Ligand SMILES: C[S@@+](CC[C@H](N)C(=O)[O-])C[C@H]1O[C@@H](n2cnc3c(N)ncnc32)[C@H](O)[C@@H]1O
C-alpha cells in the first residue's frame with residue numbers, strides 16, 4: 001500500500017490562483033526535482049526535512065475532518081510522488097471535493113489529465129530568473145484548459161518578456177487562466193501592472209500571495 005511523505009497539512013485561505021481567498025485544505029508533499037532560485041518552500045525539499053508517512057485512508061479522513069471543499073496538493077513537487085493518481089481519484093470520489101494540483105511544469109501531466117475524474121492544474125512555467133526554464137515540459141502547455149491555471153512567477157522584465165513569448169507562441173490566453181505572480185520581495189507588483197498595461201495584456205491576471213499579506217511571509221502552515 002502506498003504511503004505519502006507529508007511535511008505539513010493545514011487549512012488556510014488559498015493565497016494563490018483562481019480560488020485565492022477561498023478556504024482550502026493543503027497537503028504539502030516532501031521533495032522536489034527542481035531548485036528554483038526563489039523557492040519559498042525549499043525547506044520541504046531538504047532530505048532531512050521531517051515528514052509523516054500517511055496512507056491514502058489517513059489523508060482521506062483528514063480531508064473529511066477538515067470539511068473544506070477545496071483541496072490543494074502541493075509541495076515540493078506533488079506529482080513526483082508514487083500513487084498520486086490513486087490518491088487524486090480517491091479524493092474526487094466525493095463529488096463535493098475539488099482538487100487543485102500545484103505543479104512545477106517539469107512533470108508530465110498526461111497521466112493525470114486522462115483520469116476519469118480530472119483534478120485542476122495550477123502549473124508554473126518557470127521563467128529565466130528561476131534558473132529552471134530548461135526543465136519545462138512544453139507538451140504540458142497543450143493539456144491546460146479552461147479549468148486550469150498557468151502561472152508565471154516573475155522577478156524581472158526579462159521574465160515577463162519570456163512569459164509573453166510563451167503566451168503568444170502557444171496561444172494560451174483565452175485557453176486557460178493566466179496569472180503573473182511577483183517573486184516575493186524581488187519585484188514590485190506595480191512593475192507587473194506597468195508591463196500588463198504597456199503590452200495591453202487583457203485576460204492576464206496579477207496575483208499577490210495573500211498568505212504573505214495576512215501572516216508573516218516566513219510563517220509555515222498558512
Ligand atoms: C512552493 S511551490 C510548490 C508547487 C510546485 N513545486 C511549483 O513550483 O509549482 C507553490 C507555488 O509557490 C510559488 N513560489 C515559490 N516561491 C515563491 C516566491 N518566493 N515568491 C512567489 N511565489 C513563489 C511557486 O512558483 C509555485 O507557483
Ligand SMILES: Nc1nc2[nH]cc(C(=O)O)c2c(=O)[nH]1
Nearest residue numbers: 013014015016074102211222
Ligand atoms: N495560503 C496558501 N495558499 C497557497 N496556494 C498555493 C500554495 C503552495 O505553496 O502551493 C499556498 C500556500 O503555501 N499557502
Ligand code: SF4
Nearest residue numbers: 032034036039076104
Ligand atoms: S519547483 Fe516548486 S517546490 Fe520545487 S524548487 Fe521550484 S518553487 Fe520550490
Ligand SMILES: [Mg+2]
Nearest residue numbers: 040041074222
Ligand atoms: Mg506556498
